[in-house]
Amino acid sequence: MxxxxxxxxxxxxxxxxxxxxxxxxxxxxxxxxxxxxxxxxxxxxxxxxxxxxxxxxxxxxxxxxxxxxxxxxxxxxxxxxxxxxxxxxxxxxxxxxxxxxxxxxxxxxxxxxxxxxxxxxxxxxxxxxxxxxxxxxxxxxxxxxxxxxxxxxxxxxxxxxxxxxxxxxxxxxxxxxxxxRTREEEARRRVAEERLRIARDLHDVVAHHIALVNVQAGVAAHVMDKRPDQAKEALAHVREASRSALNELRATVGLLRQSGDPEAPTEPAPGLDRLDELAGTFRNAGQRIEVARTDQGTALPAAVDLAAYRIIQEALTNVQKHAGPHAKAEVSVVRVGPNIEITVLDDGSGEDADPGSGGGHGLLGMRERVTAVRGTLTTGPRYGGGFRVHAILPVKNRTPTGEDPA
Incomplete structure (x- = not known):
């Protein structure tokens, strides 16, 4: 001085x-x-x-x-x-x-x-x-x-x-x-948003694949003595579901690595182009699923595409866990004007037909994903039994005022 x-x-x-x-x-x-x-x-x-x-x-x-x-x-x-x-x-x-x-x-x-x-x-x-x-x-x-x-x-x-x-x-x-102070608050906000996004991805991946593993393990245990060939097939599905879960967990957890880490994942996030593959994993677990799509040729932003995939994944996981062993699920993806509508229905009559009654984070995670892309989500029991998930997502990203960017 x-x-x-x-x-x-x-x-x-x-x-x-x-x-x-x-x-x-x-x-x-x-x-x-x-x-x-x-x-x-x-x-x-x-x-x-x-x-x-x-x-x-x-x-x-x-x-x-x-x-x-x-x-x-x-x-x-x-x-x-x-x-x-x-x-x-x-x-x-x-x-x-x-x-x-x-x-x-x-x-x-x-x-x-x-x-x-x-x-x-x-x-x-x-x-x-x-x-x-x-x-x-x-x-x-x-x-x-x-x-x-x-x-x-x-x-x-x-x-x-x-x-x-x-x-x-x-x-x-x-x-x-x-x-x-503004920079610090913005940094904290971004960190909180990133943590929430990673938490949603982890929940979706774990809930989906663990539900499939649980079902297939139950099938294997049930038919192990009388039909070992079917039990072997169920165990193969368990192995495939666990491998997929590990791969997705590795990709999600890789986001937490430092930016200079050469092992950071480069696989793109899943979207509706993998919808048939997703439905196939549930069919292998014994779930009846029908998929109807009238959105061919619609190019979605990455965030909207990922949100649509995760919503369907979580809805089918809820059907698997809550609707009962004989429930049938119907998935529809429809382009309506500037939006794309996702609907997942089931006719389940299980004791826990309402996925929201279990205190989990599935419906909350879906709602957060829809809100993040400025869409709307409606969920609730169907008349006569079953559950309905309906999401309306914008085909184009929108500004905070709701208008399409020029």
Whole structure:
């Protein structure tokens, strides 16, 4: 830290001492000015003179008042202004006490707003100049009287400039702090969104494949003794489902790796192009599924395509877990205007026909995915039994105002 910086730190830590030093300096200048006077009006020759005792007393009082200029700037200005008026009217016509009033006016201007500076500055200048012109021993047009106007204007202008600079620096500092807080909040928001997305993917992958493994393992255990060939086939489906689960988990968890990790997954996210493959995994588990599509040729954004796939996957997983062993599922993907509609129906009559009654995160995850792409989701029991999942997703990404980007 440089000497100047250390001095600034010490000055901020001891403002009263700084004001005391300033008051001593102002007093010295006023006393020095009171000992000289011009010999002739049209020359610059100067001679020593004896200062008036009353003027010396007023100088000391005015300088002493400046020690408290930060604590009560208006009061100090009123006191120094009063001392200046008294000196101008009764003392020898040099008016050195006005220097303390100028310093006090500077303090008021640097600590208040501009309108207050204008009002107080005009009032101070008018009172000091008017008193010197009207009641002073010199003619009203004397340069000593007019000099008060100049010095008062300099004090007010300098104080206003200092105040403006402080306000400007403070505004820059606050703007920088606000920008830093905004960046931190945005970073936290993005981290939270990424965690939520990864949690949804993990839930969808684990719930789907574990449900299939559970069903096939139950089938294998049931037919192991009487039909070992069928049990072998069921175990093969268990192995395939577990392998698929591991692959998808590896791809999802790979998102948590560092950006420079060479083992980061490069496989694209699943979409509706893998719908037949998805339905096949459930059919292998013994579930009856019918798929109807009238969206051929529709190109979906990656986020919408992934959301559609995951919604169907979660809905069929719920059918597998909740609708009963003999339930039939119907999946339809239809293009309707600017949207694509996903519908999954089942006629299950299981005891837990409502997937939302289990306290899981399946329906919540579907709703979050649909909301993320600005779509709508409707779920609920069907009349006569079963459950219905209906999602409407936009074919194109939309801006926050709901309009298609140009």
């Amino acid at each position: 440089s000497t100047l910086q250390r001095a600034k730190v010490q000055a901020k830590a001891h403002p009263l001492a700084v004001d005391a030093v300033l008051a001593a300096g102002v007093l010295a200048c006023m006393v020095a000015g009171s000992f000289v006077e011009p010999r002739h009006r049209d020359t610059v020759n100067w001679v020593l003179r004896t200062p008036d005792p009353l003027s010396l007393v007023l100088m000391v009082l005015g300088a002493a008042a400046l020690v408290f200029r930060r604590r009560a700037p208006m009061t100090v200005l009123a006191l120094t202004g009063t001392f200046s008026v008294i000196e101008s009217v009764t003392g020898d016509p040099r008016a050195p006490v006005a220097m303390s009033a100028v310093i006090a006016l500077y303090t008021v201007a640097s600590t208040t707003d501009r309108p207050t500076t204008w009002r107080v500055g005009l009032l101070t200048t008018t009172v000091l100049t008017g008193a010197a012109m009207a009641a002073g021993p010199l003619p009203w047009y004397a340069q000593e009287n007019l000099g008060i106007v100049a010095w008062a204007g300099i004090g007010a202008t300098a104080g206003d400039a200092v105040r403006s600079r402080r306000a400007f620096i403070q505004a820059i500092r606050e703007r920088a702090e606000r920008a830093e």
